[in-house]
Amino acid sequence: MIAVGLIGYGYWGQKIARHLGRFTLKSICDTSLDRLQEAQRDFKGVQVTPSIAQVLDDPKIQAVLIITPVNTHYALAKQALLANKHVFIEKPLGACLAQAKELYALAKQQQKILHCDLTFIYSxxxxxxxxxxxxxxxxxxxxxxxxxxxxxxxxxxxxDLGLHDLSILSFFYPNALCVATNPTLHQASHPDHPTPTSTCLNFYLPTPKQTPISIYLSWLSPFKVRDMLIMGTQNTLYYNDNAPNPIALYPTTLNPQQTPPHHPPLSPSSALLNCLESFYEGILNTTPCPQQERIILDALGFLEKIEGVCAH
Structure with a gap:
């Protein structure tokens, strides 16, 4: 068993703690006293501490799970790698492409696994x-x-939201984001929030048909939507992550409403557990997930490209 320390015991940190699979949880770290008390109630016998140094200095802890605010990701990941720990980190890996590249280079230098939590890729x-x-x-x-x-x-x-979709597209079409064309971004902000709260992102992927992509993001929706419609010349696929049967396949016709969908059978496995298992296997075999780095760097690089276009 591989012993891990969890840094950050908020909503997602608590979920991670309950889905550790073959990992052994040895320590939970958080700056909030209330959360540490909650962790103590949830995991009796697990060490709780407000000190990150205490986690990183523990020789029995081989890996750390960093589930903290985004602006801490880069510094904490770097600190953990320099302490010779394998690192599992909530997305995004860093605030920019340069930080992500630096962390991957450091992980290779330290011969440690750096694994970003791209849960949907493992669904x-x-x-x-x-x-x-x-x-x-x-x-x-x-x-x-x-x-x-x-x-x-x-x-x-x-x-926060867009990185999921861009990572999925990079998974479907390796390296395509690097040469995507005609990006446009339309954003709207709620008056009480400092940054845009709704976004429409459009661009083209360099497929045989120059596939147009539209991504709609919003924090303000009163209901949760996680879906994707992929229209092809032969079949059309509708993916709804909230549905009991997440995938519906239809033949592409001029009268699609008249055709009942086909729902392919899917594995009932947990995406989060699969993601953590990939991290575990990477540590065991001293080999990182082969697509992780490419997907992360492609997605972050594209986001910087989009932000650059919008700034002018």
Missing amino acids: APIRWIQKNLGMLGDVLSITSRRLGGICREDTNILY
């Missing part, structure tokens, strides 16, 4: 779509909606 529906994209024929368009969630002030909506 059964997304993996099924990636393997079966060819059955759609030439992809004519992709529309994705990610609505609802917590309004955050430690990051913007592109890095």
